[in-house]
Amino acid sequence: MKWSVLISLIYFLSDVEGLKVLICFPLPVKSLSILGQGAVRHLMEAGHDVTYITVYPLKIKAKNFRQIDISTNTALVASDESLTMEYILNHKLERNPPNQVQEFAVEALKMTLNHENVKKLLEDPNEHFDVIITDLIESEVYAGLAVLYNCPMVWLYSMGAHWQVLRLIDVASNPAYDPDYLSPNMPPLTFTQRAEELWSRIYWQYLKTFYTQPEERSIYEEVFGPLLAKRGRPLPDYEDVMYNASLIFANEHDATRNRASTPQNFKYIGGFHIEEPVKPLPKDLQDLIDNSKHGVIYFSMGSVLKSNSMPRKLVMDLLQMFGEFKQTVIWKFEDNSLQGVPKNVHIVNWAPQPSILAHPNVKMFISHGGQLSSLEAIHFGKPIIGIPVFFDQFTNIHKAAQNGYALRVPLSQNLPRDLKPAINTMLSDDRYAKQVKELSDLYHDRLTKPGPALVYWVEHVVRTRGALHLRSPALHVPLYQRLYLDLLAIILIITFSIIFLLIRLCNNKNGKRNDKKKSN
Structure with a gap:
């Protein structure tokens, strides 16, 4: 009995010990890199091997750490005067245009996947990873990394439960109470604000569907198609890959008000980047x-x-x-x-x-x-x-x-x-x-601190081969079924058929009466 318990324990621990983790934070935004560094730190401390694709290289020397330097991505913002305080004071907007954010994400995507250091990593057939963790801002093409290495995909989102993110693992929340992350509006929303949020969502989806996503699909196929072909595997459809994440980490916490409801595979780990205890002051x-x-x-x-x-x-x-x-x-x-x-x-x-x-x-x-x-x-x-x-x-x-x-x-x-x-x-x-x-x-006041929670859920995703048990069934239900449009269509068909028959019957009766009058 003791031996069986010991063997079971060893098997359980070996299932998660020494994972090979690929963490990708490709945007030239310093605050986002702090989140990437937090994930690196916690997973390394847990004994996992980490490969880190980063714009801001770390001064870390350890056997279980390797970084892929893409610091040239800073060229995207190096001469951007719109990020200066003087420009912002003269051109103040309380809402960033969604097309600018989407375009920025796609440009960073192109620079990252075409970077010689990243290409060297991706083209090496001997590389393998147990899980991919990637920053999520407006572009889902990085999900192709999980396809390439045939492992689970985990997104790390720098904000909270916003509809653009929830749509990847569940149903997008309602704009009547869940504002866009680029919006200054806060619930409860007025009639005008609800109209603004509905329009901003329609406009975002229009841009994504007809402009950004076709370009992303093209990049996905051009980059990952040849890589998978060399490995003798077919390339899955881009939309299937987009919606195949095992988990989303959100840099938010449970203490704030007016949060949208979330599925089981959406985890709040806000504050995991904060080291405890804090470093001493100079x-x-x-x-x-x-x-x-x-x-x-x-x-x-x-x-x-x-x-x-x-x-x-x-x-x-x-x-x-x-x-x-x-x-x-x-x-x-x-x-x-x-x-x-x-x-x-x-x-x-x-x-x-x-x-x-x-x-x-x-x-x-x-x-x-x-x-x-x-x-x-x-x-x-x-x-x-x-x-x-x-x-x-x-x-x-x-x-x-x-x-x-x-x-x-x-x-x-x-x-x-x-x-x-x-x-x-x-x-x-x-x-x-x-x-x-x-x-x-x-x-x-939470059961587990955010850093250990991140490590636990990453290990859980690998241990359960993608955490399929946490996924929402809503993701696989077509929109027309969720809105019962098929039922509505049947009801309308039946209703109009009855009305049509009643009109025909009335017309027939009226015709017979007219015939009788004429014969008389």
């Missing part, structure tokens, strides 16, 4: 924050938006405004040449954000509202003053305000004037700090 920052008697205000616009691309006058006005507070202000600003910096303002080119937010002396976080920053604010229990700029930032800040721990300030030339009363409100009203503490408690 000594100068540690001393600065420790000795700040009135607390610290931390200001950062993230990794994509550069504060030094603000108009110079706006920068000087912000410095003057910050100088009027007795609190210490730490501003992540990518320039050491600033003149006239007040004594209470500390400029840093790079900020160890989690380590700063973990310090109890930090009173608030002035942020652009990116998803990672939003999660870190909740993780460490810090209220937010949000200055959303683009992409999902409007949604994140609206959600934070709705949850009671954030104030929103619009990005404009009047930012210093609008920001000052918001800071004063948050310093004088402790409701925001209390609310985020409650939300933080909810966030941390």
Whole structure:
């Protein structure tokens, strides 16, 4: 009996021990790479061999780690002036055009699959992987990697349960209560907002169906067709591959309101990128924050938006405004040449954000509202003053305000004037700090921490050969059946047939009466 238990245990462990994992994060977006690094870290610590396709190479030397450098993808954003603060101030939009996002994803896709380092990996017939984990933003062609290596596919999505993602493993949620991730609207929606969301979904699907997806299909066939032919295997249809994911990880958590319902193979692992315990602060920052008697205000616009691309006058006005507070202000600003910096303002080119937010002396976080920053604010229990700029930032800040721990300030030339009363409100009203503490408690009150949860579900997918038992049956039901259009058609046919027969009967009776009248 003991031997049988031991053999069973060894078999169970050997089923997941030492997996070969391919992680692909191809977009030249620094914040997304942080998620990729988090997945790499947790899977390596669990003893798995990781191959990492990345735009931002890591300084890691380990036997179970290899990276495929595609840093040339940064050329996509290197000269993009639309990512500068000055351009955004002059051309402000609260909703990014979906065609731009789709085009950006396709261009990154082309650069990645045509990169010599990636081609070398894909063309090696001796390579094999047990599972593929890929960043999911607007393009599903990377699912071809799972076809090539004949293994399960796991998407890692940087946001929450949005319809564009849910449609890949279940039924897309209803636009009456689930806004697009590019939308500033938040439920409950007004009539006008519901119309906006319905139209944005129709427009997105139109672009995807008639423009983006045909191009993606062509890329899929051109890249993976020859690779599979060399291995003596046929290429599956692109749409079958698109909808064949075993699991989707979402960088969100259960504590927020107004989340769409999700299928069993959609897992929330928000916050898995945060290292625990956090790394110690550099000594100068540690001393600065420790000795700040009135607390610290931390200001950062993230990794994509550069504060030094603000108009110079706006920068000087912000410095003057910050100088009027007795609190210490730490501003992540990518320039050491600033003149006239007040004594209470500390400029840093790079900020160890989690380590700063973990310090109890930090009173608030002035942020652009990116998803990672939003999660870190909740993780460490810090209220937010949000200055959303683009992409999902409007949604994140609206959600934070709705949850009671954030104030929103619009990005404009009047930012210093609008920001000052918001800071004063948050310093004088402790409701925001209390609310985020409650939300933080909810966030941390989960059965498993997000990092170990990621590892468990990856191993589970491999162990169960694709986790077919978690998949939603709705994915395989055609739209006309889900909407009962066939039943509706039958009802209409029967109804119109009865009406037609009744009309014929009435006409026949009327004809006979007329014949009798004529004969009389």
